[in-house]
Every structure is written in C-alpha cells, then in structure tokens.
Amino acid sequence: MPAAHLLIGPLLRRVVDTRATIWVETAAPAVVTVRTAGGATGTAPTFSAYDHHYALVVVEGLTPDSETTYEVLVDDEIVWPVPSSGFPPSVIRTRAADDRDQPVSLIFGSCRETTQHATTRKLPPDALDAYARRLMADPESNPLPDLLVLLGDQVYADVTSPTVRRLLRRRRRRPKGAPADQVVSFDEYTKLYLESWRDPEIRWLLSTVPSVMIFDDHEIIDDWNTSAAWRAEVREQPWWQERIGSGLASYWVYQHLGNLSPDEIVADPVFAKVAAAEDATGVLREFGHRVDQESDLAHDTERWRAVQYQWSYALDLGRTRLVMLDNRCSRVLESNSRAMLPPGEWAWFLDQAHGVYDHLVVGASLPWLLPQGIHHIEAWNEKLADSRRQWVARGAEKLRRALDLEHWAAFRRSFEALAETFARIGTGTPRQSGARIGAGPAYAPPASISVLSGDVHHSYVARARFADPAVVTPVHQLTCSPIHNQVPAGIRPLMRLGWSPGPAGATRALARSAGVRRPGVRWRKLAGPYFGNAVATLTHQGRGADVVIEGTTKDGHLRPVMRRRLSGGGEPTAP
Numbered sequence: 421m422p423a424a425h426l427l428i429g430p431l432l433r434r435v436v437d438t439r440a441t442i443w444v445e446t447a448a449p450a451v452v453t454v455r456t457a458g459g460a461t462g463t464a465p466t467f468s469a470y471d472h473h474y475a476l477v478v479v480e481g482l483t484p485d486s487e488t489t490y491e492v493l494v495d496d497e498i499v500w501p502v503p504s505s506g507f508p509p510s511v512i513r514t515r516a517a518d519d520r521d522q523p524v525s526l527i528f529g530s531c532r533e534t535t536q537h538a539t540t541r542k543l544p545p546d547a548l549d550a551y552a553r554r555l556m557a558d559p560e561s562n563p564l565p566d567l568l569v570l571l572g573d574q575v576y577a578d579v580t581s582p583t584v585r586r587l588l589r590r591r592r593r594r595p596k597g598a599p600a601d602q603v604v605s606f607d608e609y610t611k612l613y614l615e616s617w618r619d620p621e622i623r624w625l626l627s628t629v630p631s632v633m634i635f636d637d638h639e640i641i642d643d644w645n646t647s648a649a650w651r652a653e654v655r656e657q658p659w660w661q662e663r664i665g666s667g668l669a670s671y672w673v674y675q676h677l678g679n680l681s682p683d684e685i686v687a688d689p690v691f692a693k694v695a696a697a698e699d700a701t702g703v704l705r706e707f708g709h710r711v712d713q714e715s716d717l718a719h720d721t722e723r724w725r726a727v728q729y730q731w732s733y734a735l736d737l738g739r740t741r742l743v744m745l746d747n748r749c750s751r752v753l754e755s756n757s758r759a760m761l762p763p764g765e766w767a768w769f770l771d772q773a774h775g776v777y778d779h780l781v782v783g784a785s786l787p788w789l790l791p792q793g794i795h796h797i798e799a800w801n802e803k804l805a806d807s808r809r810q811w812v813a814r815g816a817e818k819l820r821r822a823l824d825l826e827h828w829a830a831f832r833r834s835f836e837a838l839a840e841t842f843a844r845i846g847t848g849t850p851r852q853s854g855a856r857i858g859a860g861p862a863y864a865p866p867a868s869i870s871v872l873s874g875d876v877h878h879s880y881v882a883r884a885r886f887a888d889p890a891v892v893t894p895v896h897q898l899t900c901s902p903i904h905n906q907v908p909a910g911i912r913p914l915m916r917l918g919w920s921p922g923p924a925g926a927t928r929a930l931a932r933s934a935g936v937r938r939p940g941v942r943w944r945k946l947a948g949p950y951f952g953n954a955v956a957t958l959t960h961q962g963r964g965a966d967v968v969i970e971g972t973t974k975d976g977h978l979r980p981v982m983r984r985r986l987s988g989g990g991e992p993t994a995p
Contacts, residue, residue, distance in 0.1 A: 424450035424466075424473070426499040428617050430492050431626045432512060433678030434735070438482040440512050440630075441685070442492070443678045445613075446473045450495045454479050456512060458488040469700040470606040474673055478682045485516040487564075500627070505620070508556055510627040513564055515738065523961040524740040525563075527551070527629070529954065530571035530636065530785065530874020531902035534581050534616045545976040546904040547953040552625035554978060565957065566737050568629045569744075571874040571901075572636025572785030574675065575612040577667060578602045579638065584611055595659035602641070604663045606704070609670035633675040634731070634744050636785040636875055640667040645715070646826045647805070648753040649817050665708030668749070672707065679733050679744070690729065715750055732765060739778035740960050743769060747786045751831070755806045755813075760834035773841060779960045779987075780845065780869045786827045787873040788838055789882045789897035789943045791918025796927035796936075798829035803934040827875075832936070839941040842869050843886050846893035865893045867963035868987040872956075874901035878915055879956070879969050880948030881984050884941050894987050897943065898967055900956035912951050919945045947982040954981065964988025 429444035442454050446466055452475040453463045462479035489509040492500035516522055555562050585601050598604045637644040654660050690707055694700040711729050731746035752759040804816035828835040848865045884895040917923045952971040959966045965986035970978040
C-alpha cells in the first residue's frame with residue numbers, strides 16, 4: 421500500500437453543469453487525480469492540517485446528460501475503486517444542458533449514529549445502508565437520485581461508540597475536565613468521520629450520489645446554542661474552547677467545503693488561506709475560534725456582516741431551488757430578540773427564496789412545524805424565559821434545556837417571519853426589503869414549498885394553512901429522522917399526543933395565559949408519525965411534487981411508510 425493511500429472517500433459532492441467536486445482524505449501529502457471513463461479529469465494537491473491531509477478535486481469536461489465511471493489516483497497509483505469490494509463502479513451523473521423539464525429527485529434524512537452503536541444499543545437497521553444496498557442490487561429499477569441531503573447529526577461528538585471511547589481512554593493529553601466519553605480535539609473528530617464514512621455501503625453511496633450537508637447540535641454538543649445563558653456557562657469550561665474550535669474547523673473540512681460549487685470554492689476566503697498554507701493548522705484553529713465568537717455579534721447587522729462566515733448556502737437543480745439554513749451556529753440568543761438567523765443572513769435568505777423556479781425547498785435541521793402541542797409548549801417557555809421576574813426566567817431556562825425546547829417555535833420571531841415569507845412567495849407578492857414590502861420584483865407563485873428537517877427522531881408530513889386565501893402554493897413540513905438512531909419508547913406516546921386536538925388545545929391555552937399570540941399560520945398532520953429508521957425521497961416533475969418516506973424492516977430492507985402527493989393535483993396514495 422502506498423504511503424499516501426486513501427483513508428476516507430471518495431465523496432462525490434457537487435455536480436454543476438460539466439464539473440464535479442470530489443473530496444478525499446489521504447494518509448500523507450499527495451497529488452490526487454480523478455479520471456473518468458469519458459476522458460474528464462481533475463487534479464489537486466492535498467492540503468494539510470493537524471497532521472491530516474485532504475483534497476477537493478474539481479473534475480472538468482464532463483459530458484452533459486451522461487453517466488460515467490471514474491477512478492481516483494493518489495500519486496499516480498489507482499486507489500479507487502477497490503478491486504476486492506464487489507461493489508458496482510462509482511459514477512458521476514450529469515444533468516442535461518437544459519434541464520428545466522428534467523425531473524429532480526432529492527433523498528433526505530438526519531441523525532445517523534455509526535453502525536457500531538448497534539452492537540451495544542441494538543438499534544434498528546441503518547436506513548442509509550439499506551438504501552445503498554437497494555441501489556447496488558437493482559440499478560435499473562432504482563435510478564440514482566440527483567442529490568443526497570443530510571440534515572444534521574452526521575457524526576455524534578457527544579455520544580461516541582465503544583471504539584472511539586477506547587481511543588479516548590488511551591489519550592494522555594486532554595484539556596482539563598474534558599468529558600471522558602466525548603471528543604474534544606480536531607484529531608479526535610477525525611476518528612468520528614473515519615468510523616462513519618468507511619462503512620462499506622455508505623462509502624460506496626457517498627462516492628456515487630452527490631451530497632450536501634448541514635450540521636445540528638450533536639456535531640458539537642447536545643443543546644448547542646440553546647440560549648445565551650447556556651453559551652455563558654459552557655464557555656467557563658476549560659475544555660470548551662478546543663471543543664468548539666475543533667468542531668467547527670472539522671465540520672468545515674469534512675462537510676461544508678463540499679457544499680460549495682466549484683466557483684464558490686474559489687471565492688471562499690478560508691479555502692484560499694488553507695490551500696496557500698504549507699500547514700493550515702493555525703488557519704483552521706483561528707477560523708474555528710473566530711466563527712464561534714462571531715455569533716456574539718449576530719444581533720449587530722453591520723458588525724456581523726464585516727466578519728461573519730456564512731454556513732447557509734443555496735443551489736438550483738432544474739426548476740428546483742434548495743436553500744439550506746444554519747439553525748445552530750449563528751443564532752441570535754439575546755432575550756426578547758431571539759432569531760434562528762441573524763439579520764444579515766436573513767436578508768440573504770430572502771434573496772435566495774425569491775426567484776424564478778417551480779419548487780422551493782428549504783433545508784433546516786430543526787422542523788419549522790412541530791406537533792401543535794409541542795409547539796405551544798416551546799412558545800410558552802420562550803415567553804417565560806423573557807420574563808422580568810428572574811426566578812421565572814431561571815425556571816424557564818432550566819426547562820428549556822431539560823426538554824430541548826429550542827426549535828423554531830422557541831424562536832417565535834423567526835417562526836412567524838418564515839411563515840410570512842412563504843405566504844408572500846405563495847401569493848406572488850414582491851419580496852420584502854427592510855421595512856418596505858414590494859421593494860423587489862414579483863414572481864409567479866411556485867408549485868410547491870417544502871421544508872426538509874430532521875432532529876426529532878420521528879418522521880411525518882404536515883401542511884401549513886394560511887388565513888389569506890390568495891396563498892395558492894401548498895407549503896409542507898417534511899420531517900425524516902432518524903436514519904440510524906431511535907427515540908425512547910416512553911416518549912413516543914407524548915409525541916403522538918402532541919398532534920391530538922385535546923392536548924394541543926390545552927397547551928395553546930397555557931401559551932395564551934403567558935401572553936403568546938396565536939401563530940400566524942395553522943397546520944395539520946397529513947401522515948405519520950413514524951418512529952423507525954427512515955430515509956425520504958422528494959421528487960419534482962414539472963409542477964408536480966411527491967414525497968415517500970421509507971422505513972427499515974428487521975432484515976434491513978426498506979418499505980414505504982408514507983407517500984403523499986404535495987402538488988400537481990390528484991389524491992394522495994396510500995403506502
């Protein structure tokens with residue numbers, strides 16, 4: 421085996437027109453080449469940080485509307501495909517040059533612990549493993565999707581496997597007070613990705629299906645940025661500075677960098693510094709710490725814009741626009757002004773959300789529409805947390821953390837702002853700019869608006885209802901979680917009750933007693949909840965939109981558990 425052999429990858433990330441990006445980690449510095457059967461190639465030297473070595477190769481010259489196999493060379497030696505794997509060849513599939521009439525297929529889900537957790541926790545089969553096996557077994561009946569959308573908790577820094585815990589026990593130098601069973605350093609984070617992404621089926625799937633990702637709390641720590649009080653307390657821990665800096669730096673390397681298109685990679689200021697450095701450890705260490713500090717300025721638009729690094733991003737596939745939102749790192753946490761996104765990033769989102777397309781898809785790790793009973797509890801708790809009576813605010817803060825009351829409902833301003841944005845888009849009203857409405861161009865209402873989310877360890881489909889009858893675009897919450905995890909059996913009845921009119925009415929009365937106004941949008945569950953491991957497929961064809969959520973069987977296969985027509989006419993079909 422060559423010194424610079426392949427450790428992780430290849431990961432096929434973005435395919436844009438006739439270009440594709442492929443990410444790898446190697447065991448030593450090297451030059452990485454990707455070569456397709458159709459003659460398209462790309463080459464890049466690795467960059468190094470924390471004694472680890474990575475490359476993001478841009479493959480140029482792909483043929484539109486084609487599918488071609490590829491191989492990866494490290495210092496001119498072929499390292500992928502692995503001859504003994506028995507898996508089909510990895511491929512790059514491009515869309516037509518004019519793909520406006522071409523269907524779009526998005527696979528999505530969240531919350532995937534490694535398969536090693538199953539050895540001690542007896543988790544149900546991994547849904548992404550099952551999906552990969554189905555693609556490999558019958559490619560004719562199961563065409564490749566356009567994109568795999570991973571909505572958070574791709575790795576668990578605070579819930580580690582037995583293998584990682586054994587590694588941590590052998591570490592001699594760790595920050596004072598560091599949790600014994602949680603990763604803290606950059607090198608420890610790399611072991612999470614090595615363990616998760618070298619799963620054979622997952623490795624093949626990531627090598628042949630383009631993917632984009634966004635983080636959630638467990639990539640850093642449970643309750644990450646729940647509140648200002650939480651931030652103040654965790655920053656007192658002697659190990660926290662290394663944990664947050666390493667977590668954000670490793671997320672940038674392993675996940676975020678591949679979210680960018682080839683042109684965005686060139687324009688990224690962090691990538692420019694990393695690529696130019698002989699050893700980028702200092703660059704990434706400073707970056708990780710700085711990004712965490714930037715969130716303290718989130719309420720100050722001008723200062724935040726001057727220093728911010730934006731994790732949210734957007735892309736188009738045919739007539740579908742996907743906007744992925746950071747629900748965690750850049751939150752505004754000050755009482756009475758909480759927001760999921762700071763003002764500057766919210767303005768960016770409005771720019772991306774308005775345009776010429778048939779379908780708008782918003783990816784958010786946390787569901788916008790929760791079971792109504794849970795929504796009202798979170799809104800009630802936020803109101804009490806803002807109380808001038810300190811004992812009330814302290815009690816609400818404890819409850820917020822204990823019950824994870826920190827979804828969109830607990831950031832009411834953002835919840836209502838998102839509803840208002842969807843209503844404007846759904847009526848064709850010009851976008852809002854600052855305090856004025858109608859400052860931008862008006863666009864025709866799209867055929868569908870879908871919010872893709874995970875986090876809550878159960879899957880469901882819900883539809884929003886707006887008071888304004890002029891909102892003609894159907895708006896749905898599509899939640900698919902977990903891919904490989906489980907919710908405690910004792911909590912499941914409470915989640916089911918959250919959708920029931922009685923409990924929802926009671927918690928609404930509780931919220932009203934605290935002075936919480938009725939939400940500006942109403943919603944009802946169309947399908948679910950389903951509590952097993954699952955993946956979902958959102959398909960757009962013309963003005964039609966359909967979603968199917970598939971759960972795993974005991975023998976590791978997939979079966980439909982929900983199937984809904986979202987737009988395009990016709991009645992929903994049963995699973």
